Amino acid sequence: IQSQPQVWNECLGMLQQTDLSGLVAGREPERAEWIFIGCGTSFYLAQAAASSLNLLLGVSARAIPASEFLLFPTLVVPHDRKSYFPVLISRSGHTSEVLQVARHLQSQGISFLAVTCDGRELTDMTPRVLRMPVVEKSTVMTSSFTSMLLGLQYLAATLAGKTQFLDSLKTLPAELNRLLEIYTPRIESFAQIDVEDVAFLGQGALYPIASETALKVMETSCTYAQYFHTLEFRHGPKSIVGPKTLVGALLSETGYEQEAAVLREMKELDAYTMAVANTASPALRNTADLLIELGLSVPELARIAVYVVWGQLFGSYRGLAKGLDPDNPRNLSRVVTI
Ligand code: F1P
DSSP: OTTHHHHHHHHHHHHHTSOSGGGGTTSOTTTSEEEEEESTHHHHHHHHHHHHHHHHHOOOEEEEEHHHHHHOHHHHSOSSGGGEEEEEEESSSOOHHHHHHHHHHHHHTOOOEEEESSOHHHHTTOSEEEEOOOOOOSSSOSHHHHHHHHHHHHHHHHHHTOHHHHHHHHHHHHHHHHHHHHHHHHHHHHTTSOOSEEEEEEOGGGHHHHHHHHHHHHHHHOOOEEEEEGGGGGTTGGGGOSTTEEEEEEOOSTTHHHHHHHHHHHHHTTOEEEEEESSOOHHHHHHOSEEEEOOOOSOGGGGHHHHHHHHHHHHHHHHHHTTOOTTSOTTOOSSOOO
16 A cells, blocks of 8 residues: 555556557547446446546446446447447456456457456457556555556546646656655554444545445455445435444545535534545534545546545554454455356
8 A cells, every 4th residue: 555656656657658549549439438347446446447538538438347247248238239348457367257258258359458467367368458567465456456547547548638637647656655644644543443334435436436445444454334425325324324333435526515514414423434535624624533635736537546545544454453464354365266
C-alpha cells in the first residue's frame, strides 16, 4: 500500500513510452460498446474503468463479472455480437473464469484487450495487451488495482486527446506520498475501533471505489463490509446502523451536500463515521470521526485512484488489530481456479 506512489510513477513512465492507440487499432473504439470483464477486485476495476471511458471518451461502456458472461451471455452481450470491444482484466492472468471468457472470444473471432500485471496464460491469447509493471506479493490486490486503473484512465485520456487529464494523472504519485505521511498514523489509530458492521458509500465513478473499499476491508480484516450508492443507504440498509457500525462515505463534488447529509444522519444514529473528500466543509469536519481531505487540484475523475487507498489502510490496520495477517486472508487464494 505504501509503495503506491513509487509504483504509480513507474507505471506512468511506462505508459508514456507505450503506443496506446495501437492497443485498439482497427476497432473504432468510439463506435463499439466497451465491455470490461473481471472477477473480484478486477470486476470493481472494470466498473471504474467503464465510468472513466464513458466520461473521458464519451463512449458507451459497462462492466460485467466474468461469471455473468459465461452463465448468462444473452443478458450481457449485445445481440449484434461483433459490435462490442471486450477488455479482460486480471492481475494474475490465470483466473479461470476470465480465461474461459477469453477462450470463448477467441473461438468467435472477437478481438479483445487484456489488462494484467503478470500472467501469460491470458496474454498469450491476444496481441492487444496492457501489462502494468507491478509486482505484488500479497494475495490481496492493492497497488495492482490502482495501477491498472491509472493505466486504463491513461488509455482513455490518450484516445480522447485529453492532455490536461494526462498531466493531472502525473501529479498523483507526489500527492499520494504527501497524503500517506499525514493519514497513515491517523488511520492506524482509528482502526482500533471495535465494529461489527461496515458499509462504504459512494456515487458515480466513486461507487466502484466504495465497492472495492468494502471488499478490501472484508479481505484484509475478515469483517463483513457492504457497499451502496450513498443515497440508497437511507432506503433500508440504515436499519443496521448502531454504535458498532462504521459508515464510510467517499464524497463527490457533484453530490457533496446530499452525501454529507447521509453521513450526518448515520452519525446521529451513533455510527462511527469515516469520510474521504477532496475539500471538506466545516460541517463534515464535525461529522466525520476520521476525515481524509485530499486537497487535489485535478479533475474529480483523476482523483478516484487516490480515494481507495484509505480503505486499503483501514482494512489492513483493522486486520492487524484483530491479530490477522492482512496479506493472507482466511479462505482466499491468490488465483481462483474452478
Ligand atoms: C481476482 C481475484 C482477486 C482476489 C483474490 C482472488 O484476481 O478475485 O480480486 O482478491 O486475489 O482473485 P485476478 O483475476 O485479477 O488475478
